[in-house]
Amino acid sequence: MIASILASGLAVGAVYALIGVTYNTMFSASRVISFTTGMLGMLGGVFGSLFVLRLGLPIWMGFALTLTCCALIGVLTEFVAVRPVLKSLDQHLYVLTTLALSLMIQQLTATEWSTEPQRFPRLFDIGAGVFDEKFWLPVVACGIVMGALELLYRHTLVGKAFLAIAEDNFAARALGLPERNLRIASFALAGAIGAFAGFAGGELLLAFVANGALLNFYGFVPVALGGLGNNRGAIVAGFALGIYQQAANFIVGGIFASVAVFALFIILLLAAPQGLFGAPATRRV
Amino acid sequence: MKITRRNFTTGAAAIAGSIPLIRPMGRAIAQVEPIRIGWLAAMTGASSAPAIGFDRGVHYAAELINATGGVKGRKIEILTRDTQGDPTKAVNATQEMISQLKVHAIWGPTNSGESLAVTPIMARANMPNIHPCVVTALIDEKKYPNAFRTSPSLGQWDDSMRAYCLNVLKTKKIAVLGDTTGFGSAAANFSVAAFKKDGADVVYAANIDYNQPDMMPDMLRAKNAGAEVVVVWSTSTGMDARLMNTRAALKWDVPFVGHSSMSSGDVANLIEKREYWNKVYVTGYRSCSYDTNGKLPPRTQEFVDQIKGKVKLSDNLLWWVAGGVDAVNLVAKAVETTGSSSADDIIKFWNSLTKYPGYYGDYTFTPTQHNGYPTEDVVMSEASSAKDGAFSLAPGYKA
Numbered sequence: 001m002i003a004s005i006l007a008s009g010l011a012v013g014a015v016y017a018l019i020g021v022t023y024n025t026m027f028s029a030s031r032v033i034s035f036t037t038g039m040l041g042m043l044g045g046v047f048g049s050l051f052v053l054r055l056g057l058p059i060w061m062g063f064a065l066t067l068t069c070c071a072l073i074g075v076l077t078e079f080v081a082v083r084p085v086l087k088s089l090d091q092h093l094y095v096l097t098t099l100a101l102s103l104m105i106q107q108l109t110a111t112e113w114s115t116e117p118q119r120f121p122r123l124f125d126i127g128a129g130v131f132d133e134k135f136w137l138p139v140v141a142c143g144i145v146m147g148a149l150e151l152l153y154r155h156t157l158v159g160k161a162f163l164a165i166a167e168d169n170f171a172a173r174a175l176g177l178p179e180r181n182l183r184i185a186s187f188a189l190a191g192a193i194g195a196f197a198g199f200a201g202g203e204l205l206l207a208f209v210a211n212g213a214l215l216n217f218y219g220f221v222p223v224a225l226g227g228l229g230n231n232r233g234a235i236v237a238g239f240a241l242g243i244y245q246q247a248a249n250f251i252v253g254g255i256f257a258s259v260a261v262f263a264l265f266i267i268l269l270l271a272a273p274q275g276l277f278g279a280p281a282t283r284r285v
Numbered sequence: 286m287k288i289t290r291r292n293f294t295t296g297a298a299a300i301a302g303s304i305p306l307i308r309p310m311g312r313a314i315a316q317v318e319p320i321r322i323g324w325l326a327a328m329t330g331a332s333s334a335p336a337i338g339f340d341r342g343v344h345y346a347a348e349l350i351n352a353t354g355g356v357k358g359r360k361i362e363i364l365t366r367d368t369q370g371d372p373t374k375a376v377n378a379t380q381e382m383i384s385q386l387k388v389h390a391i392w393g394p395t396n397s398g399e400s401l402a403v404t405p406i407m408a409r410a411n412m413p414n415i416h417p418c419v420v421t422a423l424i425d426e427k428k429y430p431n432a433f434r435t436s437p438s439l440g441q442w443d444d445s446m447r448a449y450c451l452n453v454l455k456t457k458k459i460a461v462l463g464d465t466t467g468f469g470s471a472a473a474n475f476s477v478a479a480f481k482k483d484g485a486d487v488v489y490a491a492n493i494d495y496n497q498p499d500m501m502p503d504m505l506r507a508k509n510a511g512a513e514v515v516v517v518w519s520t521s522t523g524m525d526a527r528l529m530n531t532r533a534a535l536k537w538d539v540p541f542v543g544h545s546s547m548s549s550g551d552v553a554n555l556i557e558k559r560e561y562w563n564k565v566y567v568t569g570y571r572s573c574s575y576d577t578n579g580k581l582p583p584r585t586q587e588f589v590d591q592i593k594g595k596v597k598l599s600d601n602l603l604w605w606v607a608g609g610v611d612a613v614n615l616v617a618k619a620v621e622t623t624g625s626s627s628a629d630d631i632i633k634f635w636n637s638l639t640k641y642p643g644y645y646g647d648y649t650f651t652p653t654q655h656n657g658y659p660t661e662d663v664v665m666s667e668a669s670s671a672k673d674g675a676f677s678l679a680p681g682y683k684a
Contacts, residue, residue, distance in 0.1 A: 001505065008499040111329070116551045117523035129534070204498045206523055206555065214496050249502040255465055255492055 005246045007130035011204055012218075013242020014138035015041065018145060018197035019219025020226065020234030022190045026074075026082075028166035028229050029186030031089055034098040036077045038216025039105040040070050040191055042209060044198020045120055046113050049207035052121040059123055066199050067192045074191025077101060078184050102216070109209045117210075120202035134203035141200030145193055146235060162186060166229065218245075221265055226277050233277030319362040320355075320626055322347075322616050323382035325393030325403070327370040334549075336395050338601040338674075339417075340365070342609025343392065345596050346617075356617045357624065363613075368394055372402035379403040383410045389626040390414065390619075392612040397423065397468065404429055413619075413631040415612050420471070424655045431628070433635055433650055435611060435643070437658045442568045443476055445663040446542055449566065450514050451485060453665075453681035454540060460489040460512035462503060462528070464519035469495070472518035472544070488512050495521035500531040508537050517543035526555030533561045540564040541668075548668035548676060550600075562669040566679040569666030572646055573604040575677045588644045589673070603674035604645050611643035 019041050026034045051062035081097035126133045152159035164172040173179045205211050226233025248257040326336040347361040366378035375394050382388045390413040394400050397420035407414045408429040417436035424434050450456050459480050463473025470492050477490050488510035491503050525547045545567040619634040620626045640647040648657035666676035
């Protein structure tokens, strides 16, 4: 039982963590919490199944196309749902615009793809039981994304520019950084990360339109627990959430598992409103 | 022209004199007026598969009747509205059908959620209504004397499934799994209560989120509780397939019995190996089942031969198409027999039916019983045996 809790918990936890990182990547560049994030995860699975199973493309090509398509949807999000409301962030209009775009993506997928879950291709056909690839692929994907982001942010000029606009976009613009282009690039990067989460978790979650709402919801929990904008916090909180959720499934079962997850979530946020790894909010005077 | 007293009196007398001539003309218009059947169909959206099947039957029946001259010279006109499975849209479409389209009867909706919303509206308008929805509360002969069910109710499904578990499979320790939708929880609760009433031991019962990626926790608990059969009430093919994959991962040779979604082609695409679909038995209908010799009942075979090449069955279920044909025929028969398309006459005719021979079933209605489908014809089918929209009887039934 413990092996099963760990295998399944780490796998879904990795997907939640990556969705959390997607939220953070968009947030850092724009201060917007975009509700299209879960849809990017869902589309990772749907595009993967479409390109590899329906269109019969090689897995590597299907993977590359999936990431490209979702990166473009990330850019579209920036143009359509984020940029028009950036001037009035304090009114939180982005909730409406990103939610509307998210619903449009969901409806379009339901109409053009299917409302029923569809099969996702077996990628490497390695492992069985608790060592099946459907359990360890999302964990590996999470490691790859974290490693790549560390490299990008710490060792490249573009990555440092990303960090600069995340820290203070007014100051970054004053220094001559192309803030608008960097924001577009951030949304493209977020789209690709969300797609990677959905693609790596496709064997577990299937290519299913309903995954969008699920990932929007559970993917936000690591962000809130780990601290908004904190990727490392999101990763730790994502894995913790996955294992806790799966343990609750085994111990209390069924619908009570969700109740257990959200009861703990509320208690933790009451104890640490800024998240477990976030710094308390400060205000300049 | 100047209106004089004489002109006015002459005109009034002429109008009064022409009334006896106008009345038969009105009757003549009614005689050639088409029989308008409203068809509330969820043609798109999550629950569109059954409506697409029913729709093929509806149009086939209407075209057949019209090609042979209609019903006493009156053509059948099908007025379809796509409700998309949305109760709000179904309410709007029903109101349009009653007040603007002036339909004579309504067939549908085809899912219980929509039907719960529109049934009281149709009852207020005394609109003759036939539907195939399973929720028990939809049939209430006192509250809704206009509503008739041509499919089994949830209770009839459950009776058939329970009888199969207890009398054919001879199992006594039962696990009942439902999803967390309204249907899933209602059906699972109903099953648990009925099994207990019949003296069976319900060793495990749970409602599972149909989106849950891993079914191992519940399946493991059911196995550890000693379940000899797992009853599944869910319309989610994803949940069904995951349960079958988990059963195989546990190397557990337990039969699955339950909702017909487990026989969907989508399940075949989602299970890891074809053999994981074995020992899965779903609710079905004797009229649309192959017997142990691989043959359909004679009347059904005649229907299948009749529609061959005209109605596609390979991607659909036979009972959906047959049910659509029966719905149109029931309205046509009412008008043909009574010579009237008034609501009262149609309802009165349906209330008088005893074993009316449809293709999907032999319907019996009385003023106090509007569940028209015969319980003895609800059977269990082998989930993996689909061929041209029909299934083989599950093991244990006589030919």
